[in-house]
Amino acid sequence: MGPTIRDVARLAGVSKSTVSRVLNGDPNVAEETRNAVVAAIKEIRYTPNALARGLNTRKTGTIGLIISDITNPFHAEVARGVEDLASDFDSNVILCNTDGRPKKEAAYIDLLVEKRVDGIIFTSVKTDESDMTNLRSRRIPFVFAGRTLPDVAADSVVVDNILGGFQAANHLLRLGHQRIAYLAGPSHVSASMDRHEGYCQALRRAGIEPDPQLVIEGDFKQEGGYRAMSALLDRSLGITAVFAANDYMAMGALEAIYERGLRVPEDIAVVGFDDIPFARLHLVQLTTVAQPKYDIGAIAARMLFERIDGKAQDEPSRRVVLPPRLVIRRTCGEYLGQRDFAEPNRPSRVAEPPVGTT
Amino acid sequence: MGPTIRDVARLAGVSKSTVSRVLNGDPNVAEETRNAVVAAIKEIRYTPNALARGLNTRKTGTIGLIISDITNPFHAEVARGVEDLASDFDSNVILCNTDGRPKKEAAYIDLLVEKRVDGIIFTSVKTDESDMTNLRSRRIPFVFAGRTLPDVAADSVVVDNILGGFQAANHLLRLGHQRIAYLAGPSHVSASMDRHEGYCQALRRAGIEPDPQLVIEGDFKQEGGYRAMSALLDRSLGITAVFAANDYMAMGALEAIYERGLRVPEDIAVVGFDDIPFARLHLVQLTTVAQPKYDIGAIAARMLFERIDGKAQDEPSRRVVLPPRLVIRRTCGEYLGQRDFAEPNRPSRVAEPPVGTT
DNA sequence: GTCCTTCCTGGGACCGGTCCCGCATACATT
DNA sequence: AATGTATGCGGGACCGGTCCCAGGAAGGAC
Numbered sequence: 001m002g003p004t005i006r007d008v009a010r011l012a013g014v015s016k017s018t019v020s021r022v023l024n025g026d027p028n029v030a031e032e033t034r035n036a037v038v039a040a041i042k043e044i045r046y047t048p049n050a051l052a053r054g055l056n057t058r059k060t061g062t063i064g065l066i067i068s069d070i071t072n073p074f075h076a077e078v079a080r081g082v083e084d085l086a087s088d089f090d091s092n093v094i095l096c097n098t099d100g101r102p103k104k105e106a107a108y109i110d111l112l113v114e115k116r117v118d119g120i121i122f123t124s125v126k127t128d129e130s131d132m133t134n135l136r137s138r139r140i141p142f143v144f145a146g147r148t149l150p151d152v153a154a155d156s157v158v159v160d161n162i163l164g165g166f167q168a169a170n171h172l173l174r175l176g177h178q179r180i181a182y183l184a185g186p187s188h189v190s191a192s193m194d195r196h197e198g199y200c201q202a203l204r205r206a207g208i209e210p211d212p213q214l215v216i217e218g219d220f221k222q223e224g225g226y227r228a229m230s231a232l233l234d235r236s237l238g239i240t241a242v243f244a245a246n247d248y249m250a251m252g253a254l255e256a257i258y259e260r261g262l263r264v265p266e267d268i269a270v271v272g273f274d275d276i277p278f279a280r281l282h283l284v285q286l287t288t289v290a291q292p293k294y295d296i297g298a299i300a301a302r303m304l305f306e307r308i309d310g311k312a313q314d315e316p317s318r319r320v321v322l323p324p325r326l327v328i329r330r331t332c333g334e335y336l337g338q339r340d341f342a343e344p345n346r347p348s349r350v351a352e353p354p355v356g357t358t
Numbered sequence: 359m360g361p362t363i364r365d366v367a368r369l370a371g372v373s374k375s376t377v378s379r380v381l382n383g384d385p386n387v388a389e390e391t392r393n394a395v396v397a398a399i400k401e402i403r404y405t406p407n408a409l410a411r412g413l414n415t416r417k418t419g420t421i422g423l424i425i426s427d428i429t430n431p432f433h434a435e436v437a438r439g440v441e442d443l444a445s446d447f448d449s450n451v452i453l454c455n456t457d458g459r460p461k462k463e464a465a466y467i468d469l470l471v472e473k474r475v476d477g478i479i480f481t482s483v484k485t486d487e488s489d490m491t492n493l494r495s496r497r498i499p500f501v502f503a504g505r506t507l508p509d510v511a512a513d514s515v516v517v518d519n520i521l522g523g524f525q526a527a528n529h530l531l532r533l534g535h536q537r538i539a540y541l542a543g544p545s546h547v548s549a550s551m552d553r554h555e556g557y558c559q560a561l562r563r564a565g566i567e568p569d570p571q572l573v574i575e576g577d578f579k580q581e582g583g584y585r586a587m588s589a590l591l592d593r594s595l596g597i598t599a600v601f602a603a604n605d606y607m608a609m610g611a612l613e614a615i616y617e618r619g620l621r622v623p624e625d626i627a628v629v630g631f632d633d634i635p636f637a638r639l640h641l642v643q644l645t646t647v648a649q650p651k652y653d654i655g656a657i658a659a660r661m662l663f664e665r666i667d668g669k670a671q672d673e674p675s676r677r678v679v680l681p682p683r684l685v686i687r688r689t690c691g692e693y694l695g696q697r698d699f700a701e702p703n704r705p706s707r708v709a710e711p712p713v714g715t716t
Numbered sequence: 717g718t719c720c721t722t723c724c725t726g727g728g729a730c731c732g733g734t735c736c737c738g739c740a741t742a743c744a745t746t
Numbered sequence: 747a748a749t750g751t752a753t754g755c756g757g758g759a760c761c762g763g764t765c766c767c768a769g770g771a772a773g774g775a776c
Contacts, residue, residue, distance in 0.1 A: 115419075
């Protein structure tokens with residue numbers, strides 16, 4: 001259909017090998033020849049066919065991003081980090097929303113393998129081990145962003161969830177709270193477990209034995225946070241503060257609290273996790289533990305490209321742990337009154353991934 | 359590297375043509391032969407190479423999605439609609455964030471053309487006409503989602519922005535407001551212009567001549583909404599209500615209003631546009647004009663695939679106009695007190711695109 | 717002048733599929 | 747028995763590039 005490399009060759013009066021050389025910036029081409037080829041390319045508006053190229057270079061310049069739901073602002077921010085970095089590496093990102101369903105995930109992986117993507121980034125929550133070994137045997141590199149799979153030896157970049165949980169609980173403790181509830185995520189998610197672990201550590205360090213009654217499981221969504229908080233309040237357990245495993249659940253919790261005519265933070269203090277955009281809204285001012293969402297994606301992508309480019313070909317798997325950051329706003333009572341607009345979350349230059357090998 | 363179709367053929371004792379037939383579900387294959395081939399495929403874990411296939415079928419099963427920023431919840435929702443539908447059509451979506459920069463957009467288009475995507479969906483704001491004619495000449499179908507380019511004859515699906523603007527202003531008018539400000543988006547964006555047009559129509563119908571002083575330009579972002587609203591309030595123009603061209607700017611406006619110690623809706627009523635998730639937060643309860651974001655993406659994708667599959671090959675370009683929907687919450691004073699959780703925004707079955715030809 | 721490099725270029729196998737064409741066999745038709 | 751037709755399968759050109767290999771021309775060393 002469109003013009004091919006042969007058409008260019010014919011017009012420029014050279015062989016297709018030479019055109020190919022020009023296309024790939026081979027220095028061993030006479031200036032004159034190069035100009036002729038470039039002119040011919042312009043003239044017939046030739047665009048190389050990446051399929052044909054990929055067929056024998058075994059590089060497609062495309063990576064897959066497996067994500068549970070791009071509609072979730074946390075994931076959107078991670079995705080943005082991934083895409084920006086891919087763009088720097090002249091790569092494209094294929095977006096795959098799995099809604100956390102293993103079947104969808106497996107189907108997507110198959111598709112990505114068929115398309116011979118250069119690598120895959122996983123953000124989604126559950127992942128089948130057999131898929132991993134499949135990818136491994138096909139030598140398709142992959143990395144986990146924002147989560148990790150205990151048994152799979154693979155590159156990953158995560159936030160220190162234990163530390164984050166500790167920071168959240170510790171902040172509440174130093175404000176004098178003693179009865180602090182934890183709104184957990186689904187029990188199989190390691191992030192939620194780790195945050196709980198940090199919460200327990202903080203309590204124990206303060207000489208308080210964690211009370212299992214104060215822990216209730218949610219689903220990482222607003223509705224679940226609302227229900228969990230409502231249930232907690234109904235039991236009148238003397239709670240004065242609550243730490244939600246993510247901001248969405250904190251949102252639901254706030255709602256439940258306000259609905260009962262209670263005040264935040266006077267009656268109940270609230271801390272979230274993630275620092276999604278809504279948390280910094282003037283009306284909300286949620287105190288929360290911020291994750292470097294964009295960096296998680298960007299660093300994961302950088303690690304992936306290092307594998308792809310063969311720089312880190314056969315190194316052992318690396319695990320980058322990023323620090324969480326407590327952002328103090330209004331919902332715990334230390335509101336300082338200043339505006340707090342979206343901070344620039346797109347570093348002009350993404351930092352090299354901190355070394356940290358496992 | 360990996361096993362090829364020849365390996366399968368050898369193992370099954372047939373020719374590669376036959377394997378290809380099995381792969382593509384050709385009925386003219388003996389049951390026995392088919393079984394042998396399937397078994398061979400299983401045994402050596404063969405995965406067809408989509409590059410090789412695409413090279414001569416001229417179909418890649420991949421579409422491009424050009425978007426300004428996936429981090430924007432409006433776009434994320436549209437993207438989700440696109441991706442879900444692509445998935446139904448066994449296609450993948452390549453995500454391209456342009457930040458509205460024409461240069462980035464042009465670069466992405468080139469890349470997508472090189473990869474021979476089956477089609478492209480545009481959501482981003484500015485688009486170079488020459489890129490369009492380029493795509494046209496290469497016979498790569500494309501459709502606009504959520505916006506339209508006046509001079510380019512192409513498929514598009516948009517919300518009726520004039521009607522939306524009318525609904526917003528009309529709602530404020532029937533609540534008794536007379537001095538209604540409009541926080542516009544960038545002046546070159548047709549959506550903002552159209553919403554302004556609807557706003558003017560509503561005012562005129564109520565016998566009020568629109569006052570240019572009450573219109574101020576923002577940037578579709580929170581910060582811009584904050585600045586615009588602050589400027590407006592500083593001028594003491596007797597404003598009792600404000601219509602923001604999108605929810606982000608409404609957020610900023612709310613902030614400016616609260617900062618001055620004014621109350622919403624008692625002192626100033628606020629209406630937004632889009633209905634992004636934050637708008638329904640209990641703490642915010644923003645009255646706004648909802649766009650069917652998911653459907654915009656899904657319908658755009660459906661239209662694109664109709665072009666790709668040749669069903670709508672040479673039909674004239676179609677323009678689908680979706681109705682906006684006024685969602686009354688708290689910020690205008692008709693708060694009814696009921697909770698308002700995320701409504702199910704993923705239709706199990708996406709409606710056929712309403713016919714409507716241009 | 718001969719030989720060796722270095723630079724530039726062309727030829728052609730190959731990447732891994734699809735698909736057209738042609739052939740063999742089996743069975744129905746006249 | 748001769749002819750026609752449907753089914754099942756193999757051979758090989760082709761999609762549009764990359765890249766190895768070989769060869770010619772030019773320049774330097776002896």
